[in-house]
Structure formats: C-alpha cells, structure tokens
Amino acid sequence: MADIVSPKTRSWMMAGITGKDTKPEVQLRSALHRRGFRFRLHGRGLPGKPDLVFRRHGAVLFVNGCFWHGHDCHLFRLPATRTEWWRDKIEATKARDSAQCAALQNDGWRVGTIWECAMRGRSRIGLDEVAERCAIWLQGNDERLEVYGHKKGATV
Secondary structure (H helix, E strand, O other), X not given: OOOOOOHHHHHHHHHOOOOOOOHHHHHHHHHHHHOOOOXXXXXXXXXXXXXXXXXXXXXXXXXXXXXXXXXXXXXXXXXXOOHHHHHHHHHHHHHHHHHHHHHHHHOOOEEEEEEHHHOOOOOOOOHHHHHHHHHHXXXXXXXXXXXXXXXXXXXX
16 A cells, blocks of 8 residues: 655654654643642653653653554554564564663662553543542552553553
8 A cells, every 4th residue: 555645745744753742741741730740751861761750759651652652452553554664663662661661660660651542532531530540559559550541441
C-alpha cells in the first residue's frame, strides 16, 4: 500500500511528533497538580527521562503513547507499509522501556506507566479516574502502577 502523502510531507509530519509535553501528559500533570502533587518534569538524570518525577514519593510516571510503545490495545496497529521496520522499531522501544523501568526500580524508584488509551479512544476511563489512581498509588507504597483503558482493565 502506497503512502498517501509525499516523502517530504511525511518527513515533515513525523518530525512534528514530540516525546515531551504531549496532550495526555499535560492533562495528567494539570490534574495531579490540582490535587496538590508537586513534581519535576522529564528527569534528565534518570533512566528513560520519566515524564513526571515525584521525589517526595520516590516515584516516577511515564505517559506512553500506545502506538509508539506498542501497547496491546485498539490504538495500536502496525503500519501496512515498511512493516518489518516498524515491528523492529517498536520492539526495540518495548525492550528499552523494560530495561529503563528495571534500572529505575534497582535505584529505588517506584515506577508508574499511564497508557494513552486510558485517556483517549473508545476504551478510555477518563482523566479524573486516571489522576485518582495515580494519586492513590503515589500516597501508597506499591512498586508498580499501570493504568490503561477499561476493556483491558487497569491496575493499582
């Protein structure tokens, strides 16, 4: 299947995709800040540069896009063009995510992952629910948190 835009246009579109300050990340930051949580952004000195760093709670949060991190939900679909290249890229991202979480946990951090499908798409549970689950986790002492859309369930 041929791409519907020129290679130059596709390159321009892909260059505009950033890993920081995504809409789900900004929405979650705002909701947690309203609940009284204070944090640092994009922890440069930590493995994986977590999106939110809660030093007081010894916790970090990653807000992951379902496509880019290969989440098993309705928002992820392997592209029909250059399938092998995309498969390799996404598998490498998943391996890197896993290694970064392990490194953070080895350094004593509690690690949370918020998936895009929890706040967007037909399986969303909504921003308020996501923020509430994060707040409960931050105030607790569980090592891991993973929040995703309701069709797959969400754990605290």
